[in-house]
Amino acid sequence: MLVVLGANPLTGYAALLDGAFGGAKNLANSALKAMPLLLVGVGITIAFRAGVINIGGEGQIIAGAILSTLFVLGFPDVPRFVLLPLTFLVGALGGAIWGGMAGVLKSYARVNEILSTIMLNIIAVQILNLLLRGPLMDPGEIEKGSRIPHTERLSGNADLPILPGGTRLHLGVLIAVLMAVACYFLLFRTTQGLRLRAVGHNPFASRYAGMSVKRNVVLAFMYSGAMCGMAGVTLVFGSEGHRLATDGGATTFTGAAGFNGIVAALFGGLHPLWTIPASFLFGALLVGANAMQRAVQVPAALILALNGLVVVFVVGSMYARARLARAASESSDQDGESDSRSPVRSADPEPRNPP
């Protein structure tokens, strides 16, 4: 693709690699870029494992960011060691509410979750723009008359502390990794995780075993949203301006993390621990893309195209693997009931038997 764009591919990729991995500073930038992807990625993983598709990362990030910002605006003087954990909690709650809405709609009104999460994204963006142009706008901006849509600098007690080492790395990166590990435990070591995965694989058998599919679908969306909400917290309180901002358009402050996180989750094989390196890779790609843009003057949008290609390849390879597995199982059981070997993968919260 680089050649088509008339650039030297070798220089281009060298710049990309150097920008992403060259030196502690660049590595730190990659990790910072990866942080929201990781949080969103593990959130998406929980939803996918429970058999529902959460495209609502963007909206849940924004919901978490708004709620935590409101919280810190309301209680700016609480000491840091109390304020920080509470801020994360409130942010998670915001995301959980936003995600939970999609879950409730799916479970109790049979609204397709892809549709509802996308719609909820749009609603969240517009609420954010409304708030930042209105009640939450920095009073200083109003005074100056420049009216840039962002909040005042939020309480320093809620700043995510910079980690030692002389880079811009802050606590959010650690929290993201910690949450990935926590979600691994949730999914594979707890009864709740067993229920989520059971419902995701086979809602019929789960119902027979006494689980509530509806309840678990709502819970999956809430856990998923909570992770995205925390991503929102890290983006606001780890930002250089330490404030909630928007560009007034549809992408706001998230840098499309709500979508890129899906890619990271898929690339991580929908496993919370593998999502850690996967999102780091994507963070690095995004950072490197800017370096490449500077070096050989190709648009960073190329990296986004690359992103898309990765999704195609990953999904394609999963499909190929599934086909191979099916072929293998067929050959070892050519005479058996092949129909009994394709368990239902639908995630309809109200499994109805076909007549």
Add this chain to the structure above:
Amino acid sequence: MGPTTAGSPLLELEGITKRFPGVVANDRVDFDVRPGEVHTLLGENGAGKSTLMKILYGLYHADEGEIRLRGEPVTIDSPSDAIEQGIGMIHQHFMLVPTLTVAENVALGLPSGRRLLQDLSPVQQRIRELSEIYGLQVDPDAYIWQLAVGERQRVEIMKAIYRDVSLLILDEPTSVLTPAEVDDLFVTLRQMTDGGRGLVFISHKLHEVMSLSDRITVLRGGRVTGRTVPSETSREQLAHMMVGREVRLAPNRSEADVADARLTISALEVLGDRGTPAVTDFDLEVRSGEVVGIAGVSGNGQRELAEALAGLRPAASGTVVMNGVETTAKTPKEIRRLGVSYIPEERMRDGAIGEFSVAENLILTSHDLPPTSRRGFLNFKQIETGCSDLVRRFTVKTPSLETPTANLSGGNIQKLIIARELSGEPEVLIASQPTRGVDIGAAEYIHTVLMDQRAGGIAILLISEDLDEVIGLSDRIAVMFEGRVMGILDQEEATVQRLGLLMAGVSDGEAEERAGRQPAGSGPV
């Protein structure tokens, strides 16, 4: 049975070998069909029956061996080649388009006289003629979706006759039919062979095999393990050839102490998927130490009944009392906690999660109870010991506890489900089709387990379409027809004929009348 026609065989398969990675599905199999005979292919799941027939029908290629039709070697590369050579196949699952009429289905795939529009009137005419000749009642103008299962099968046969096949393969054709429909089918099949056609009959129902076949070939592990004729063998011998060891076909039933009622269903009404009543005015009582069988043709409300008892489908009216507690408005979990277990009809859909490991499936219903978990965290040590114990006790054959359940055989998955459902020491067990599609060895084992549980004093409701199983295991048998109990027979008075009439909706009084008129033993046993 009819004498086999002498002369050259219609079809000869010689030395057919088919290998799949890791298995030899067919190992030098010889098989032939003479004109005018029914040659049965008998074997368990995985024995290689379907592979052989798929080779014959052009769906697979044989690695070695030769196919000869009327003495001429042929290559069959696709089903259309097979059809051209006069080979027809009736699949277990019907290949009909529900939204089209019978005539349209029959005409489907036939060359049309005109270019774009097909003139169906000659097709309809021909169907009526053939109906007459073969006594095959088929209305060419009826839509498939309007037809009952037995009628749909007649359409499949009509398709084959219409195409004038000389060799017809029938893959488990009786699994969806009532005993009376099976009788009708066999009459039709006999008429077809009288016209010089050859039939390959695939079945695992031994009494049907004994009554219909001219010759029987038994396959096991891809090899021919026996060739015989019905007059020289018995069901026990056939089972022996299929499994490779002695098999007890009838389970040992000891006297059990029947005590108080554990499951009482009164005036139950349950709606089906379409919102019409699937179960109506249903009364039944199952006491501890008792097996009550529910016989009936599939689709007469058995599934809805089982789901209502499990709490998965709301009752429209009436009551269900289990272990002294009314369960009509309870959730599946609450009902399970009362000591009720289920063996669901569709094991891979409702009974187990294919992607889950053996251990995960074994704890599916007890995962949130101590000692399997504490404070929301799974106790892996306990799970490991508990599950190894269950796997051993119920002889589930699995490479490890971590193996994905979908990799096990049908019989072993069923044993796994039974192990899980009995691990909670239930007081009521609702077993739907517990041995459907499992191999004879596993079925024998499952029957033994059920009888042990009965002796242990639990109340068992056995829903099954396999009449031999229902008669062999049950103390009392209720026959379901269109959602109602047509009649309840004690085990001693239950015969396939009496049950068959009830299953067809003929009430007990009428049934006795007919039974009096008809000499015993005219049925398909």
